[in-house]
Amino acid sequence: MPAYDDHRTPYVPNTEPHPWRRYVAIGDSFTEGIGDPDPDAPGRHRGWADRVAAVLAAQVDDFAYANLAIRGRLIGRIVDEQVEPAIALRPDLVTFSAGGNDVIRPGSDPDAVAQLFEDAVVRLSSTGATVVVFTGIDTNFTPVFRGLRGKVAIYNENIRAIADANDCIVADQWALKEVQDMRFFDDDRLHMNRLGHHEVARMVLRALNVPNDLQPMQPETLPSRTWREARAVDFVWAREHLVPWVLRRLRHQSSGDLVTAKRPDAMPMTPFAATPEGAAAAAAASDSDEAGDDEKS
Numbered sequence: 001m002p003a004y005d006d007h008r009t010p011y012v013p014n015t016e017p018h019p020w021r022r023y024v025a026i027g028d029s030f031t032e033g034i035g036d037p038d039p040d041a042p043g044r045h046r047g048w049a050d051r052v053a054a055v056l057a058a059q060v061d062d063f064a065y066a067n068l069a070i071r072g073r074l075i076g077r078i079v080d081e082q083v084e085p086a087i088a089l090r091p092d093l094v095t096f097s098a099g100g101n102d103v104i105r106p107g108s109d110p111d112a113v114a115q116l117f118e119d120a121v122v123r124l125s126s127t128g129a130t131v132v133v134f135t136g137i138d139t140n141f142t143p144v145f146r147g148l149r150g151k152v153a154i155y156n157e158n159i160r161a162i163a164d165a166n167d168c169i170v171a172d173q174w175a176l177k178e179v180q181d182m183r184f185f186d187d188d189r190l191h192m193n194r195l196g197h198h199e200v201a202r203m204v205l206r207a208l209n210v211p212n213d214l215q216p217m218q219p220e221t222l223p224s225r226t227w228r229e230a231r232a233v234d235f236v237w238a239r240e241h242l243v244p245w246v247l248r249r250l251r252h253q254s255s256g257d258l259v260t261a262k263r264p265d266a267m268p269m270t271p272f273a274a275t276p277e278g279a280a281a282a283a284a285a286s287d288s289d290e291a292g293d294d295e296k297s
Contacts, residue, residue, distance in 0.1 A: 014211060017060055018056060018059060018060065018208065019092070020060075020063075020092050021060065021062055021064065021092060022063075022064050022065075022091045022093070023053055023056060023064070023065045023091060023092075023094075023095075024065075024067075024068065024086045024089050024093070024094050024095075024266065025049040025053075025065075025067045025068065025069055025094075026068045026069055026078060026082040026086050026094065026095070026096055027069040027073070027078060027082075027095070027096060027098050028071060028073045028078065028097070029069070029070075029071035029073075030048075030069075030097055030100065030191070030192075031047065031048075031067065031069035031095065031097050032045060032047060032070060032071050032262065033045035033046050033047015033049065033050060033197060033262075034047070034186075034191045035047075035185070035186035035191035035192050035193050035194070035196065035197065036048075036192070036194045036196075036197040037194075038050075046197065047197045048192075048197040048198070048200035048201040048204060049069070049095060049201075050065075050269075051198060051201035052095075052205060052208075054269055054270075055201070055205055056093075057268065057271070058271055063268065064266035064267055064268060064269070065263065065266060065268075065269040066086075066089050066091075066261075066263050066264065066265055066266040067261065067262055067263040068081075068085060068261040068263075068264060069082070069262075070082075070261060071259060072101065073098070074101050074102050075099045075101075075102050075117060075120075078098045079098075079120045082261075083123055085264075086124070087123070087124065087127055089266045090127075091129050091266070092128075092130065093129060093132070094129050094130070094131050094132070095132040095133075095171070095204070096117075096120065096124060096133050096134075097133070097134040098117060098120070099114070099116075099117050099155060100136055103136065103151050103152060103155050104148055104151075110154040110155035110158065111158065113155060117133075117158070117162060118158075118162045118166075121162050121163075121166050121168060125166045125167065125168065130169065131168045131169070132168065132169045132170075132171050132204065132207065132208070133159055133168045133169070134172075135159050135160070135171070135172050135173050135174045136152040136156055137173045137174060137176070137179065137180065138173075138177075139152055140180070141181065141182070142182065142185075153174075156174055169207050169208065170207065171203060171207045172203070173200070176200070178199050179195075179199050183195070184196035184199065199216070201214060202214045
């Protein structure tokens, strides 16, 4: 059987410096980076957008990055509160991921959500900035959200059509099979953990055709559990994550009601400090290179 990559469009690394100098990310918890705590700033999060910005900043001078995303935001508030402030920052690169919180709600219409998304994309694209949009992840791997797979697929088809009509780049989470594994998700089973955000960053950089040194990271093997142990874990999850989520819906509250954007202004982005997973990835890459040199000698 041919390898998965055999069916992908060949990747041709870009030998020229990337053209972007001002990057603004807008969206919800996915773009804010929830699930990927910042070890250098307790209470804050990194996420895929920070990881992408760090790579872009390291390759050119005079690079600035803003992140206006706020957890829990529905698409209406993202459009109302983030699009114009993003444009005011005069970006030449914008990433826009929104609508997921709407689509997972009972009774929501993915076509109606996509119409709001399209209005925002038209406005963002009119500035001449490169706009990157995201499809939703294939939820077939998770029992909690498996029943929403059809709605997500419909929404994704709308996103692809909008991107095609407005010359946007598509960051395709649906096709990112690597993260369709609960080991890439946080304990709440909704947000990606640092491994998931790392893989999304790699995918976005590939979509932008930006060469980088980010290496794949393998998750730890999940411990085997008895049926009783698995149900105990489910109970803890329901108590600590599902019930609070349901209560917020009933009270018309959001996890981001008292949260402000973590990077409201376009500021220089510094490289991440060394982290255990980064060191492990670098060591693995180094070992691989050394092995290749030994074979050649």
